């Protein structure tokens with residue numbers, strides 16, 4: 387039996403918490419959000435942001451595992467949205483390939499890009515924590531309305547970013563693109579895309595995958611789940627782990643988002659991302 391693009395027999399076997407019968411009756415739409423697989427600079431613990439790093443070898447494996455897992459759960463996507471950064475696009479490719487759903491249409495927008503980390507781009511988080519303190523690094527990484535210092539033309543990655551052809555194809559002129567963003571500013575640029583492009587497709591009954599980034603996904607979760615400015619500080623997303631959101635007919639969430647997969651492994655992956663901001667040198671895999 388097909389329900390909302392997911393085989394019913396399988397959805398009953400979600401390992402984390404089995405949804406109650408009443409809950410299932412209220413669920414109208416299911417949405418999968420995904421932070422891309424590990425990128426080369428995630429491995430090096432550097433702020434990557436708008437620098438177009440590709441997936442690492444482990445990142446490719448994460449995306450493939452994610453695709454296999456979603457397939458085993460019976461997901462059938464109708465539409466995929468990505469950012470215009472390669473790591474989110476490549477993740478979508480690997481997920482769809484593993485699912486045998488390469489034909490599914492994909493659409494890329496800068497509005498799903500990672501948060502623009504401004505002058506912090508390229509810097510190592512652990513070194514930043516040593517120089518500025520862990521609290522300051524956490525404020526930069528996780529608070530809702532703190533904008534890091536803007537990127538300037540003197541920054542080593544400024545020209546690589548702004549002379550990239552992809553940014554002359556955006557729906558805002560090049561000079562209006564951000565030079566640094568808080569999470570709030572990410573939500574401001576993402577929301578029109580959600581409202582005008584993604585939400586109508588979800589309401590049309592399409593099963594949608596959004597393959598994006600840690601902070602663009604946090605911003606969307608904050609909006610959809612109405613997470614407070616204080617509580618969003620504690621939301622961290624690991625790479626390559628699908629996040630399920632179940633929504634009612636008005637796209638209001640029914641219960642909290644759920645990470646799909648082995649919960650112990652996921653908690654360890656979340657801790658690893660949080661620990662990237664610690665002053666102690668991060669041990670590379």
Ligand SMILES: O=C(O)[C@@H](COP(=O)(O)O)OP(=O)(O)O
Nearest residue numbers: 432433434435500527599600601
């Ligand atoms: O810009 C980056 O380096 C990370 C997020 O960094 P943190 O906010 O976790 O420091 O983004 P992503 O890997 O999801 O594209």
